[in-house]
Amino acid sequence: MLGKNAGGLYWMFRYLERAGNTARLIEAGFRIALTRSTDPASEWKSVIVTSAAQASYEAKYNGYDSARVTDFLLRDPDNPNSVLSVIKVARDNARMVRTGLTTEVWAAVNETWMLLNRILKDPIPETDLPEVLAAIRQQSALVRGALHGTMLRNDIYDFCRLGTFIERMDCTARIIDVKYHALLPATSFVGSSMDNVQWEMVLRSVSAHASFRWAVEGGYNAPNIANFLILDNRLPRSLAYCSLQLVKNLEYLAHDYGERAPSLEMAEALETRLKNRDIASIFDEGLHEFLTSFIEKTTGLGLQIEQDYRFSA
């Protein structure tokens, strides 16, 4: 396979994942803003910060509110990470690697691009927001389904999955990091309504507010939530799950190509950091410090994958 095409597939799925994550963040932010139990401006700000868009947002706007933040994150062409921008890049990548995709996957991406261009053409009134966000979620499920259902399990598939999990791991780590202060076990806050809202926001951002109730005994407290998001490999957005998937897909490539790449060593090291670990030791290390270093290592892993598989000359 061409190195460029491996890169095209990887980035196509990073961007698709990013679009879904952004929609999920907006959904969580919107929900919090509706409950009015906290300061909506600061919630919207944390959504922007999590999306790594603070600088570009503040260059354009003064202050945070629902209409401007959602518009910036969904439609703004000046924001390279708006849903509309990333869907276009994802689709451009799909066109570039068209020969490596099944018709179903290509048609799903192309349809997604056509549909989102239509529904995100004009500013979204608040009343239409749930519908628009649902459409984005549905479209990304469609692409994912087409990928799972129709693609050969070969190196092409592996590069798609690597892009998905690098992006997802990075996003989950960022979400926790932006809210880490709320998760710190400071007794004075535990049980206060502000804390509960913050936790709910975090769980909703990774679509885990319902599964948390079912999967975790012992209820809403900081160690339980942090443990779930970081170490529980039943949760498909946890750091542990993502790193395990990265190891697996890099192993498939190593097997296929008959050669273990340096990126596999790095992924294994990341995964080992999470294995047989309890949350208390992470809190001891310092949650923020742990996450900062984890995000850096994820970035490093992404760059190593690009180099190992010759995405560019």
Add this chain to the structure above:
Amino acid sequence: MTQQKDHFSEMSAGDGVRAPYRKYQSWFAQQDVARLAKKAQEAEAFFRRTGITFNVYGQEDAEERLIPFDLVPRILSSSEWTKLSRGIEQRVRAINAFLHDVYNRQEILRAGVVPVGLVANNDAFLPQMMDFTPAGGVYTHIVGTDIVRTGEDDFYVLEDNARTPSGVSYMLENRETMLQMFPELFSQNRVQRVSDYPKNLRRSLEASAPAGCTGRPCVVVLTPGIHNSAYYEHSFLADQMGVELVEGHDLRVVDGHLAMRTTRGYKTIDVIYRRVDDDFLDPLTFNPSSMLGVPGIMDVYRAGNITITNAPGTGVADDKAIYSYVPDIVEFYTGEKAILKNVETYRCSEPDALKYVLDNLADLVVKEVHGSGGYGMLVGPAASKKELAAFADKLKAKPANYIAQPTLSLSTVPVMTDKGLAPRHVDLRPFALVSPNSIDIVPGGLTRVALTEGSLVVNSSQGGGTKDTWVLES
């Protein structure tokens, strides 16, 4: 332009229906027009969804457009096709012989059949190709000859398109669409297959691999990238042949061979079907600012380690000024009269011709010698007085840049309109594959149709559409 009465209609003859269209006509008579209109919409939605689009330069909004597809097929009989394909084969053979000659002994120039100046001063003539013979002696591996019809037995070649003809993907997709929409038509009519084209293209390209290539040749398609107007076709052909679609930055010269960067290192390439113009092929030899080509590819080529299709410098044979000499070229190399006619052509470089053209501008079609895609041309009968005057100035300023031809009375084939069937002008682009041992012409080709009533411009960039083209079995 107003519709003239005496255009040849390919479907109807007098009150009756011409033979190739009879079965189609009786099928059509039983169709519900509303159902057909719905089918047409389905086809368009399908094209959009699968991304069968082309990009139009200079149009920000409509970056990707559909080429309108008309669901009435254009039908040729087996005997019509036999004559056409023999004529194309003869012409393609002669053009290859001509290219080999002008880049080697130049006998045709010495014999005075083609003026030396037309070749020597031609921008498409590449001195780098002198005294070099490509693998198997083939220059034009893929040719798309543009043909128009004016009567029962009157076919004219309009252009030879010996560089990088496009449109074959539409030929294949149009047939696929028709098979899906109207399977019954294909059981009633015995239509010759076109679906082998990608397989034949790959075989033909492999057969032109360098002599030193051992094992199955590695073929790739080179595209300028996703923003090129024909990108869809490039990716379609690579996909259908099962070969990699590469861009310049995927390639480099490694140990005297062309190689592509894969996830596992560099892999040697034997045949490159490039959809990039000569000028952009090698920044070391041609346009130094080109990012689309590969530095050093011409050295690899001249060392005989890569086959470039079509060969660099083939443009010297499909120039519109050379075009007027093609019947002589055919006779010079084959000893036969050309089977297919040329359109009468006035070379504006010649003072008498220029005078005639200026005097009769309102009746003529004037084209740029190096132009393509319907850009920069004048359709005299459709132009306003102001446009004619402006064009006359351009002509006088640079006469050698233009040729002129009479406005042909192009044949018509019906298209579906809101009011039922209506005649529209068509042309035909059959595709020939040339390898060292054979010339293979796919039965049919791409029919382009001017969708505006009375219009003669069929180019997709100018609002033309396409039709499925049938050649019936004998």
